[in-house]
Each structure stands twice: as C-alpha cells, then as structure tokens.
Amino acid sequence: MEGKVQQFRSIKIRREDALNYHTQGQPGKIEVVPTKLLSSQIDLALAYSPGVAEPCKEIAADKENVYKYTAKGNLVGVISNGTAVLGLGDIGPEASKPVMEGKGVLFKKFAGIDVFDLEVDVTDPDAFVKVVKSLEPTFGGINLEDIKAPECFEIEERLKKEMNIPVIHDDQHGTAIITGAALLNALELVEKDISKVKLVVSGAGASAMACTRLFNMLGVKTENIVMCDINGVLKQGREDLDEIRSIFATKRDVNSLAEAMKGADVFLGLSAANIVSQDMIRSMADNPVVFALANPDPEINYDLAMASREDIVMATGRSDHPNQVNNVLGFPYIFRGALDVRATAINEEMKLAAVKALAKLAKEPTPEIVNKAYSSEKIIFGKDYLIPKPLDPRLITVISPAVAKAAMDSGVARTHITDWEQYHVELQQRIGIDQKLMSQVISKAKKQPKRVVFAEAEDQKILKAAQILQDEQIAIPILLGNEEKIHQLIADHKLELSACQIIDPAKADDEKIGDFGDLLYEKRKRKGMTRYEARRLMRSRNYYGTTMVKVGEADAFISGLTSDYPKTILPALRVIGVSNEVKRVAGMYIISNKKGTFFFADTTVNVNPSAEELVDIIGLTASAVNSFGITPRIASLSYSNFGSSKGDVPAKAAKAVTMARERWPDMIIEGDIQANTALNTEMQRELYPFSRLVDEGANTFIFPDLTSGNIAYKLLMEIGGAEAIGPILLGMNRPVHVLQQGSTIREIVNMVAIAVLDAQAFERIRI
Numbered sequence: 115m116e117g118k119v120q121q122f123r124s125i126k127i128r129r130e131d132a133l134n135y136h137t138q139g140q141p142g143k144i145e146v147v148p149t150k151l152l153s154s155q156i157d158l159a160l161a162y163s164p165g166v167a168e169p170c171k172e173i174a175a176d177k178e179n180v181y182k183y184t185a186k187g188n189l190v191g192v193i194s195n196g197t198a199v200l201g202l203g204d205i206g207p208e209a210s211k212p213v214m215e216g217k218g219v220l221f222k223k224f225a226g227i228d229v230f231d232l233e234v235d236v237t238d239p240d241a242f243v244k245v246v247k248s249l250e251p252t253f254g255g256i257n258l259e260d261i262k263a264p265e266c267f268e269i270e271e272r273l274k275k276e277m278n279i280p281v282i283h284d285d286q287h288g289t290a291i292i293t294g295a296a297l298l299n300a301l302e303l304v305e306k307d308i309s310k311v312k313l314v315v316s317g318a319g320a321s322a323m324a325c326t327r328l329f330n331m332l333g334v335k336t337e338n339i340v341m342c343d344i345n346g347v348l349k350q351g352r353e354d355l356d357e358i359r360s361i362f363a364t365k366r367d368v369n370s371l372a373e374a375m376k377g378a379d380v381f382l383g384l385s386a387a388n389i390v391s392q393d394m395i396r397s398m399a400d401n402p403v404v405f406a407l408a409n410p411d412p413e414i415n416y417d418l419a420m421a422s423r424e425d426i427v428m429a430t431g432r433s434d435h436p437n438q439v440n441n442v443l444g445f446p447y448i449f450r451g452a453l454d455v456r457a458t459a460i461n462e463e464m465k466l467a468a469v470k471a472l473a474k475l476a477k478e479p480t481p482e483i484v485n486k487a488y489s490s491e492k493i494i495f496g497k498d499y500l501i502p503k504p505l506d507p508r509l510i511t512v513i514s515p516a517v518a519k520a521a522m523d524s525g526v527a528r529t530h531i532t533d534w535e536q537y538h539v540e541l542q543q544r545i546g547i548d549q550k551l552m553s554q555v556i557s558k559a560k561k562q563p564k565r566v567v568f569a570e571a572e573d574q575k576i577l578k579a580a581q582i583l584q585d586e587q588i589a590i591p592i593l594l595g596n597e598e599k600i601h602q603l604i605a606d607h608k609l610e611l612s613a614c615q616i617i618d619p620a621k622a623d624d625e626k627i628g629d630f631g632d633l634l635y636e637k638r639k640r641k642g643m644t645r646y647e648a649r650r651l652m653r654s655r656n657y658y659g660t661t662m663v664k665v666g667e668a669d670a671f672i673s674g675l676t677s678d679y680p681k682t683i684l685p686a687l688r689v690i691g692v693s694n695e696v697k698r699v700a701g702m703y704i705i706s707n708k709k710g711t712f713f714f715a716d717t718t719v720n721v722n723p724s725a726e727e728l729v730d731i732i733g734l735t736a737s738a739v740n741s742f743g744i745t746p747r748i749a750s751l752s753y754s755n756f757g758s759s760k761g762d763v764p765a766k767a768a769k770a771v772t773m774a775r776e777r778w779p780d781m782i783i784e785g786d787i788q789a790n791t792a793l794n795t796e797m798q799r800e801l802y803p804f805s806r807l808v809d810e811g812a813n814t815f816i817f818p819d820l821t822s823g824n825i826a827y828k829l830l831m832e833i834g835g836a837e838a839i840g841p842i843l844l845g846m847n848r849p850v851h852v853l854q855q856g857s858t859i860r861e862i863v864n865m866v867a868i869a870v871l872d873a874q875a876f877e878r879i880r881i
Contacts, residue, residue: 130608131578136212143215144231149185178528180251181456185228190449191253192217192231193246198262198285198320201409207233210260217259217284225446225510226544227453229257239268247276254453255280255460257445263320267358280452280460286324288441291448291465292501293382293405293429294328295472296437299500300427304401306379308333312399314378316371316413317385318343318359325382326362331462332469340364340374342385347374372397379403387411392422400425407431407439427497436498443502444468447510450541451517455527460517467520471513475502483507483554505553510541551704551711551742552839552864559588559870566866566873567662569655569673571595571616574603576675579862581609589866592668594619594655619658627652630661634689656685663848664689669877670849670869675857679718683843686850696845700731702738703827703840713739713746713814717823718841718852728770729777732816734844736781739814741875749792749812750774750785751822756802757786763818770816782806789815789826839864849873 136142151157159165169183181187196210211233218229232249236242242265246256256279258270270283282288301308313334315326318341330336341348341362347370348355350363368374371389375381376397383390383406390413395404404419406412409431416435419428429437448468452460480493484506493499502509515534521527531537566583568576571593577600580591593600593616604611619627631649634657638648651657655673662668671690674682683699692699701718704711715735720727732748739746750771754764767786774783784792784807791797792812798805817823830836839861843851849872851865 128608143212143219144229181254186252187254187453187456188226189228189230189253190221190255190257190453191246191249192221192229192257192259193234193249194232194259195234195236195242195261197237197260198266199260200285204262207235214259217257220442221257221446221449223446224442225450225514227446227449237265239265239272242269243272243276246273250277250279253279254456255449256282257449258283258285260285261320263323264356264358266320267323274459278458280449280457282445282448282460283320283324284441284445286320287328287460287465288445288448289321289384289407289439290324290328291444291468292439292441292472293325293407294332294466294469295476296405296429296439296500297329297380297403298332298469298473299476299495300380300403300429303497303500304403304425304427306401309335311338311379312377313339313380313382314371314374315339315341315362316381316383316389317341317408318348318362319384321407322382322384323358323362325384328465328469329382331466334380336362337365340366340368340378342371342374344385346370381405381413383407383413385413387413388415390414390419392418395419395422395426402426404428405430405439427500429500437500438504439501440504442504443472443509444513447513448517450510450544451514452521454514454537455518455521455531456529457518457521458526458528461521461524461526463524464517464520464526467516468513471516472501475506475508475512476500478508480506481508488557510544511538514541551706551744552867555742555864555871556586556588556867558874559867560586562870562874563587563589564669564870564873565590565592565667566670566672566869567592567594567659567668569594569659569671570675570677572599572603573675574607575857575859575862577603577609577611578607579859579866580611580614582859582863583866584611584613588863589670589870592617592662594659596620617658619655620653622653622658630658630665633661633664637691638688651685654685656682657689660686660689660848660850663850669873670851670866672851672853672862672866672869674852675855675862678855679841679852682852683719686843686846686852690846690848690850693845693847696730696734698727698730698734699843699845700734701841702735702844703838704842705827705830705836705838707830707834707836710813711744712812714823714827715814715816715844716820717817717827719820719843721820723819725766725769725773728766728816728818729773732770732774732781732783733778735814735816736778738842738844741871744813746782746814747807747810747812748774748781748783748785748814748816749787749789749807750783750816750818751789751792752786752818753788754786755788755791767816767818784812785816787812839868842868849876 150161152161173179173183192214194210194214196207197204199205199210199213214231214233218231221227221229234245236245261269266283273281315322339362347368348359348363350365355363372394375394377399379399380403385408387408404426406414412430416430419426429439431439477495484503485493488503518531522530566589568591570576572595583589583591591614593614597616597618600616627649630652635645635648659671663671699719700716702713702715703717704713716731736746750767752764752767753759764786771783771785774781784805792807795808795811798808827838831838841852849869851869853865
C-alpha cells in the first residue's frame, strides 16, 4: 500500500543563528548536573569525604558494584579524533567538539543516556586504542564518532575484542541499521526477493562498507554486489584494495558506475554529490530502490530522481525529503537496550534485532502525535514512509527491548530483564514520553499559520523571532514600526524578511487612520473619548495593531516586550474587548520543568478577586488547559488545607471551589489546599484520601490574588530553573497576547505559536 505523499521543506540555518545558539547563556550544549541533594553538611559528607569511602570499598570488593553505586551504567563516552567529521572532513579534535556535544544531547533527549564527550588528539590507531581502552572503568559503553577510514575499521575491531563493554562506530553501523530497515521495507513494497536483487554501492568508506556488510547479512548475495570508489569499480585484481575492501571486489566485467547500474535493483550511495544522472536511474531494473545518502547533497537530486521514472522508491539523508536516513533512529535506543542488560558488546544479533524492529514499526499505525509533529493528516507505510520518523515516541519502547532481548539471547548480557511490561514503563519515564507541550503547540500552528502583527518590530528580538516564525512556517509576521529602522535592523542582523509586510502607523494615510479611529470612537464615545483623540491614538502601534485584528487584517496581536503590562493591555481591552461568553480577562503562565507541565492563574490581571471572580478565572483557565489537549486538575490555593486554618483567603478559595463544582460538576478541582499538598499525592493519600487530586495531583493552580501568583511563577523561573511561557491572556474577544518584558527569542516564538492556535480556534468558532 502506497503512502500519501508528504510535503517536506528545507530548514535554512544561518551562520549567525548557529553561532548565537552555541554562545548564548553558557557556551556549548551540555553541563553536569548533580543527581543527589547537596544542600547540607551531611549531604557533602555523604557525597565526598568521609561517606564516599563506603561505596569505594564495596566496588573494590566486587567491581560489578560500580554499576550499583556510580553512573557508569548510564554513561556513554562519545569519542572522536576529528579526522572525518561529517561534511567537514579532517578538522581536528577541537573543531569536532560541537558535533560530539550534539551527539551527547541526542543521547540524552531520545534515550535518557548521559554522555561525556572526549576529543582525543591522536591519529595513530595504536595510540587511539590505548587511550580509549584505558577509559573502560569510567563508561558503560563507547560510541566512536567521525574517525576516518581505514583506521576506523582497525580501531573498532581492536576495541571490541579488547574491551568488555559495548563499542560501536556509529558512522558505520548506525547508518547501516537504518538503511537495512529501509531496504527490507522497500523490497517488500516492490515485491522483490532480497537474495536475488542486484546491488550497486557508490562509496567504499566506513559507512558504505558497514551498510554493504549488513545488507549481505540480511540476504543480499556477495556475487550480486558491485561497489565503486573514487578510483572506479572494486574488481578482483585491483592492487590498491585493502583486505576489507577486497571482500566486495567483483568478478564481473564492469568498468564504471554507469555500467554497474544497468539492470540494478538497488543503488546505495554514500559517496559524493551529483555523480548519478537521470539516465543512470532510468537504466535500472523495474521498481528500483535508490538510497542516495551523501550529505548535504545526495548523489542525485531528489526531484531529478523522482522525475526520471514513476516506479522509483527513494531515500536520502536529508530532512526535507521523505525517508530520511537519520542515525538518531538507531544509536540512542541501541545503547539504551545494551546498557540496561549490561551487555559486553553490541553484536550482529543486536544490530539485526534493531533493523527488524525499525522495519516492523514503520508498518504499524502511526500515532496521532507523530502525524501532528509532521503536520500530516495521516502517515502511512509506503514509498514515502519506509522507516519511522525521528520524533516517533515509540522508538525507545520498540528498539531498546528488541536489542536487550537479543543481547540476552546471544549471551552477551550480564543482567537479565524479566518484567518486560515494567521495563516498557521505565523506558517511557526515562525520557518523559509525553512530548513537550510546546512541540505539540508548534506542530499544530504549522498546520495552518496565521497572520500575527507585532507592535514592537523595531526590536531585534522581535525581528529574529519573526525570522524563525517565517522559516518554520509557524506564522505570517506583520511588522509595525519605522520602516527605515526596521530595514536597517534586518540588514544589520543579516535577516531575510523581505516577504513580511511592514507598516508604520505614524505614516499611515489619513483615511485609514480615520476609519480605524472611528471604530474606537464608537466604542468609547460614551466613556469620554473624542473622535480627535481616537484618531490620534491610532498613530500608536498598540492601538493600530489591535484594530488590524479587530477588522480582520491580521489574526493575532503580540506586544509587551518593551512596555509594561497595563499600558499594553489597555489598548487591547478598549479596541477588542472581552469575549461575549465571559465577564473578565485573566492571565495564565505555563510552567514546565522535569516534573511536567503546570498552569498558573491569575498571574497578571486580577489583583484581589472575590470568590465569584475566582470562579470566572477557574473557568477561563480550565478552558485554556483543555485547548492544549490536557485535562485540568485544579487546585484552588491558599495557606490552609481544607479549613485547617481560618481566614479570608481559605474561605474565598473554598467558596470558589464549591461554586465551580455547581457550575461544572465534572471538573476535577480541590481547595482550599496548600501548593505542596496539591502536588504530593502520597501526603493526600495519608492525610486527605477524600481529595479529588489524590490519584494524580494538580496540574493547574488558581492563586487567591495577583501577588501570590506573580511571585510564585517568577521565583520558579529564577530559582527553580523552570521554563515559563506567558503571560497568556484569557478571555479576549480576539487573539491578543502580551509578552513579558525581556522575553527571549524562543519565548516570543512560543507565545506566537499559542496566538496562532487561538486564531485557529477563533476561526473555527466564527465559521
């Protein structure tokens, strides 16, 4: 069954953005974070001297205890000498460090594995092996990276033989595992027997050799393989072939890549850009499988290849085309499974298990979260979907158990998993399988981008955010401000925003200002505003921008980066006003940390709401949380637990809960309740088993006044290290959001994505 054709696009990376990304805040992409408390003298004594002596003695008595008392069992060394950095070549160990840090980030994000990246200033294989081998006491596994051929073959083979922990050169085997899965599924689609297909390989480096070896193990016969390198076809009798390359030297009378491709069933390219022509593709057998994996430019341009014939099945190494062969589909989960059974190696059985697990997963129904992440109605197994997507949350729970089981069955596991259901749960917990809220929001926004007007386009942060929004197709920015200043900032920061509409309200034509001003005048004339004042106010960007949204010239409004909250919200209230369904507006922050995602309200608008007003805030907040696809579990906060202390705040919080339950009987809400109690389900089970939050705890917090809410979220941001998204303005008649002063570019992007979702929802209601 052929899958629905997906739309793919290239993500443009600017040099300045990449450099800024690596320098902002703390340089680099990684840090070491303690996993134990270090807040008292006793903590320090336990962590170091004298307490640390006890685990040291236990390990000295039995080396296997190192897995019990240290991080070794979840620690991988990513090691390179920088001699073959992807797309950059031999740039040296220091220059390879950003890549190795990036590899560490991927290990952590996708499999919860900690990494120390080590860049070794050694090129001699003997010396390199000696360095890495000496590190075995530190690591649970070794990921070799970006080491040039042929040295990489010798280094890996020697380390695998001489070390008692998993060692893998990912450039070889990671690519091989992913392409192996793609090959199995491609041949299934075109109904070809793997033992009979003719394979042509362009390239004879580390990746090409590993892929060809794996294809061989999967069933491709050696006599059906023709491999080419920069010097031509690998033929028996060529004197420049080493022992490894000689394995695939052909006996056939073939003298060029073009000759080899005639009648071939499969082409595997891991070589150089644009060396394959359309005619060469046309000369292949029916239903050819073409894996053009050279990066950043494949052996043949994707569009040219697809135009050459209709029956082609193709994969590349690029994210802007279907079937991206991306190593992140493999290495995090392979190491996860290997580490979890303390495997002594990553052997062929484990690699094949990963191949088959990947291939099988692509044929299973795709969860909605993956469809949303890739802005698709439905991703279906077929020519455009041979292998799973990198953001598929099922990868860890499919590949890691398969690898762990293969390690156990093949005798290289030192511990065994007996409860596979519990292991499945543990894998999910390692990475927080529920995708981050903002990744879901951004994915939804991309499905239907909306016009968002920025009142502060003379600020470089706004312009840089607009660039991201435009590039990632999250929103269509409209920029308000002095046109000359905006163009100068765009030039200064090397941005590409020529497609953005720029409007200067101060220079707008009188007719437009008159029309906009008259709208405001009609709303405010019985509140003391004159027509002259209304038209004068329209020269200001906050009034002009909100009016654009009011009349349908824009879909959402963003401001507040450089002005205080009351001055920003007043024009929106005057021009757009409160929704007909509610009596007031409120402000909500989304707080995210390792424990999850939480919602705080009201944090910005209502100073000291009554119980009745708290009920309105509860309703607005619950509706907003529901709109993110999350069921709100609401705590009405105070300094009391269910009347344990008397006072105005506990009484107000409790009364609001009673009234809310009357209005919304199915709502999960409790109060009055203290913040720690609302989160601590164990405490609730012991002391307050009647609580409606006893099973899962609260995720939505209603503060009794502005002071407490505002203080709470700011303390969490600065002391707790939480990420705060907001303030999200609730209850407006059109999408309007006010940025926090000093928001980062990413925070601006997040807020705009939320505004786009609001605009999408408003459009649905209006229709």
